[in-house]
Amino acid sequence: MADLKLLEREMRGWRRDLHAHPEFGFEEKRTSAFVAAKLREFGLDVAEGVGGTGVVGTLRRGNGNRAVALRADMDALRIPEQGALEYRSQNPGVMHACGHDGHTTMLLGAAKLLTEDGGFDGTVRFIFQPAEEWGKGALAMLDDGLMERFPFEEIYGLHNMPGLPVGHFETRAGAIMSAEDNFEIVLKGVGGHAARPHAANEVLVAACALVTNLQTIVSRRLSPADIGVVSVTELLTDGTRNALSGLARILGDARSFRPEVSADIEKQMRVIAEGTALTYNVSAEVTYTREFVPLLNDAALVEEAFAAARTVFEPDHIATAREPMTGSEDFARFLEHVPGCFVFLGNGRDSATLHNPAYDFNDAGLIHGALFHAAIVRQRLPAD
Ligand SMILES: [Zn+2]
Ligand SMILES: [Zn+2]
Numbered sequence: 001m002a003d004l005k006l007l008e009r010e011m012r013g014w015r016r017d018l019h020a021h022p023e024f025g026f027e028e029k030r031t032s033a034f035v036a037a038k039l040r041e042f043g044l045d046v047a048e049g050v051g052g053t054g055v056v057g058t059l060r061r062g063n064g065n066r067a068v069a070l071r072a073d074m075d076a077l078r079i080p081e082q083g084a085l086e087y088r089s090q091n092p093g094v095m096h097a098c099g100h101d102g103h104t105t106m107l108l109g110a111a112k113l114l115t116e117d118g119g120f121d122g123t124v125r126f127i128f129q130p131a132e133e134w135g136k137g138a139l140a141m142l143d144d145g146l147m148e149r150f151p152f153e154e155i156y157g158l159h160n161m162p163g164l165p166v167g168h169f170e171t172r173a174g175a176i177m178s179a180e181d182n183f184e185i186v187l188k189g190v191g192g193h194a195a196r197p198h199a200a201n202e203v204l205v206a207a208c209a210l211v212t213n214l215q216t217i218v219s220r221r222l223s224p225a226d227i228g229v230v231s232v233t234e235l236l237t238d239g240t241r242n243a244l245s246g247l248a249r250i251l252g253d254a255r256s257f258r259p260e261v262s263a264d265i266e267k268q269m270r271v272i273a274e275g276t277a278l279t280y281n282v283s284a285e286v287t288y289t290r291e292f293v294p295l296l297n298d299a300a301l302v303e304e305a306f307a308a309a310r311t312v313f314e315p316d317h318i319a320t321a322r323e324p325m326t327g328s329e330d331f332a333r334f335l336e337h338v339p340g341c342f343v344f345l346g347n348g349r350d351s352a353t354l355h356n357p358a359y360d361f362n363d364a365g366l367i368h369g370a371l372f373h374a375a376i377v378r379q380r381l382p383a384d
Helices: 005-019 029-042 102-118 136-144 204-214 216-221 259-279 299-309 328-337 363-380
Strands: 045-050 054-061 069-073 122-129 154-161 170-173 174-177 181-189 228-237 246-258 283-292 295-297 317-322 340-346
Touching: 005 029, 005 102, 005 363, 029 045, 029 102, 029 122, 029 299, 054 136, 054 154, 069 102, 069 328, 069 363, 102 154, 102 363, 122 136, 122 299, 122 340, 136 328, 154 299, 154 328, 154 363, 170 299, 181 204, 181 259, 204 216, 204 259, 216 228, 216 259, 228 259, 228 328, 246 259, 259 283, 283 328, 295 299, 295 328, 295 340, 299 340, 328 340, 340 363
Parallel strands: 069 122, 069 154, 154 340, 170 317
Antiparallel strands: 045 054, 054 122, 170 340, 174 295, 181 246, 181 283, 228 246
8 A cells, every 4th residue: 555644744845845946828848848857757658749749648457347537737927926935946936826736646645645545446547638727738638639549427526625625525426526618809999189189089088988888797697597707808999198099998707607698798788899899989999719618527427426435535525615715727628528526625724826926736635635546446446
């Protein structure tokens, strides 16, 4: 049996090494080389360069022909790290502010546990994906033939959760994380002298009205039973102190848990943009893109995940998440191909929030992630 204390110490070393060398999405060269080297050292079959910088490790035991996949994300964010950790980022302006250094380490720990101790019959795919934060890495691996080259029937993933105590586990059936759509509305008119608005056809007043009108999409167009968010995040114009703007760009972000809601938001946004532009005698052009799909957990596999969690966590530290999160996760792309389950593990009550420059993954939770990954494999690919 693997020495868990030793594994915990090793994992802490790996995690801090990864934390000190964060890499942005699709630039995870050192990270993926680190992952591939460790997997080879443990004795797995390793494929590199899957979907850019993705890595897939394969481990087989016994004669079982079923395959289960476990997935971790490897990328960091363009956020300058605050604080004085001894293992702080050595890549200026880039940091592991979402704990993907921890997720990668947990999955490596699971690979080591499962190679040393086995306890399953079948095939395990260890998927290390690039560019989760972009919402592009999972698609890149899928487009590179992930399902054909490394087939599997179900998949599991996890994310650390600030605010939830270390050693606590949560998930829920159905929607657990939201879709993310992005939009840009360009208003065009004719700029001019600030003292002569009647001689111009400026766009700023129209843009302000449009920002206000967009607030009615959720409040007046969506069913009260549906969850939706429409946030305008930027309003940029080409005006200056004494010149009226002829061009305005409104950018923002919309969240939802059902494709129908996302479609309704886009439809109503186009109606409002056109109507407002008409009112102010300017033109409007809407660009609406879907960046992340909603993350929908399979109800039966959620029960399997809870059962596996009971072998790792205290019974009263396992809970059903009360509500879905309006954050988004690239893991959802894999669930368009096979059923699976995504879970949350506590990063501590005092943890800074995700994407905060003072955030740090809590090493006390590393072993729980490794043990949970191993437990779900043993449960879904039983050795007897
Ligand atoms: Zn993130
Ligand atoms: Zn993340």
